[in-house]
Amino acid sequence: MWERGLVVSAPGKVIVHGEHAVVHGKVALAVALDLRTFLRLRPGAEGRLRVCLPGVGVQRSWDTSVLRALRGRIAADFEESKSPSLEQLDALREFAGIAAEASGPDSLATLAFLYMCLAISAKYGDVPSVDILVWSELPTGAGLGSSAAYAVCLAAALLMVCGAISCPLQEGDSTARWTEEELTLINSWAFQGERVIHGNPSGVDNAVGTWGGALRYQAGKITPLKRVPTLRILLTNTKVPRSTKVLVAGVKEKILKFPAIMNPVLDSIDAISQECQSVLEEMPTNPSPEYYPVLEEFFDINQHHLNVLGVGHPSLDRLCQVTASHGLHSKLTGAGGGGCAITLLPPDTSPLAVEAAKQDLCACGFECWETKIGAPGVTLHSLSSLNTQVLHMLSQS
Numbered sequence: 001m002w003e004r005g006l007v008v009s010a011p012g013k014v015i016v017h018g019e020h021a022v023v024h025g026k027v028a029l030a031v032a033l034d035l036r037t038f039l040r041l042r043p044g045a046e047g048r049l050r051v052c053l054p055g056v057g058v059q060r061s062w063d064t065s066v067l068r069a070l071r072g073r074i075a076a077d078f079e080e081s082k083s084p085s086l087e088q089l090d091a092l093r094e095f096a097g098i099a100a101e102a103s104g105p106d107s108l109a110t111l112a113f114l115y116m117c118l119a120i121s122a123k124y125g126d127v128p129s130v131d132i133l134v135w136s137e138l139p140t141g142a143g144l145g146s147s148a149a150y151a152v153c154l155a156a157a158l159l160m161v162c163g164a165i166s167c168p169l170q171e172g173d174s175t176a177r178w179t180e181e182e183l184t185l186i187n188s189w190a191f192q193g194e195r196v197i198h199g200n201p202s203g204v205d206n207a208v209g210t211w212g213g214a215l216r217y218q219a220g221k222i223t224p225l226k227r228v229p230t231l232r233i234l235l236t237n238t239k240v241p242r243s244t245k246v247l248v249a250g251v252k253e254k255i256l257k258f259p260a261i262m263n264p265v266l267d268s269i270d271a272i273s274q275e276c277q278s279v280l281e282e283m284p285t286n287p288s289p290e291y292y293p294v295l296e297e298f299f300d301i302n303q304h305h306l307n308v309l310g311v312g313h314p315s316l317d318r319l320c321q322v323t324a325s326h327g328l329h330s331k332l333t334g335a336g337g338g339g340c341a342i343t344l345l346p347p348d349t350s351p352l353a354v355e356a357a358k359q360d361l362c363a364c365g366f367e368c369w370e371t372k373i374g375a376p377g378v379t380l381h382s383l384s385s386l387n388t389q390v391l392h393m394l395s396q397s
């Protein structure tokens with residue numbers, strides 16, 4: 001089974017409420033999305049580690065002996081609970097030929113890969129001779145947690161290859177998942193990968209990528225939501241690029257500059273997340289329209305708060321105006337500054353209104369699609385269980 005290769009996948013996410021505030025210890029509600037990142041793991045040439053990341057234009061390979069020597073130089077103490085140090089990241093940048101100020105997707109993805117590979121192999125085994133290819137259905141840098149899905153896939157694959165977690169797929173199985181204990185380890189290492197990419201992540205994205213479903217997240221505490229109704233959600237990508245790292249740093253700066261003004265905003269976002277959780281948990285599985293106005297008001301209020309935090313964007317204002325003109329309510333999701341927004345589609349919305357809203361959004365140059373939420377977390381797949389598009393994308397090298 002291993003000779004032919006294995007595939008690990010992890011879902012993206014939608015933050016319903018609590019983005020940014022969650023970095024400062026407040027509550028966030030997040031759900032896994034039915035768009036996934038896939039990682040193909042194959043035995044490589046002896047003594048070579050190869051990584052191919054077509055989504056960010058990276059194709060690199062290294063001698064495992066060279067990586068082992070580098071690991072020896074920066075080993076300090078790699079732990080799943082310990083942040084990558086500035087010195088370690090500088091050494092990895094120098095090794096990979098990445099300029100100190102480089103923050104492009106290719107640089108961050110290579111850096112996260114090298115960090116996770118060296119740290120995990122230092123703790124659990126040897127630098128593996130493997131070929132790794134990562135391909136994603138998720139847009140990169142659009143607020144849907146592509147960085148976390150990437151880090152979760154890498155953590156699961158590297159921990160498995162180093163023997164720190166089992167390979168749960170039995171002959172004949174199409175998919176398999178790991179035990180709670182193994183998932184906890186995957187999540188901790190994925191968090192370190194997110195740290196390389198985001199600087200100061202809250203951990204909510206990697207938690208959803210690992211566990212899937214719908215959850216409440218606060219300061220590292222993950223609580224699955226008791227009941228989640230079937231909600232119809234329209235996802236719209238403004239296609240305006242932005243970096244989570246830069247936006248998170250901007251919010252921190254604003255809080256430090258105006259604590260008395262900004263902290264109440266964070267508290268209010270926290271209250272929205274908590275109220276929204278109560279409303280969702282009280283809703284029946286297929287809720288009738290009268291449950292929706294309060295959820296719509298929460299969207300509107302939070303969108304204003306996120307603008308106050310400085311993570312809005314004219315494209316997002318436009319998006320909210322377009323959907324409002326069809327009686328629909330939207331808010332940004334993820335880091336903002338462009339990227340994606342979510343629009344609630346109550347069951348009594350006429351199909352014509354939804355179609356008209358979609359057309360107007362597309363006319364703005366945005367891309368939108370309806371989505372299912374609550375997908376499974378990190379999963380191991382047999383090759384034969386994957387659809388042809390995924391197989392095709394994973395066969396490039």
Ligand SMILES: Nc1ncnc2c1ncn2[C@@H]1O[C@H](COP(=O)(O)OP(=O)(O)O)[C@@H](O)[C@H]1O
Nearest residue numbers: 055105108109136141142143144145146147244
């Ligand atoms: N498929 C992928 N392959 C490699 N790296 C990826 C992939 N998807 C995301 N990344 C990494 O994650 C970064 C985007 O993360 P971020 O700015 O947090 O946006 P988001 O998580 O909202 O998509 C990219 O710059 C890249 O380094």
Ligand SMILES: C[C@@](O)(CCOP(=O)(O)O)CC(=O)O
Nearest residue numbers: 019020143145201202334335
């Ligand atoms: C802004 C934030 O709350 C979510 C970022 O999500 P994304 O990277 O934009 O998908 C940051 C975090 O929670 O780490």
Ligand SMILES: [Mg+2]
Nearest residue numbers: 145147148244
């Ligand atoms: Mg991210």
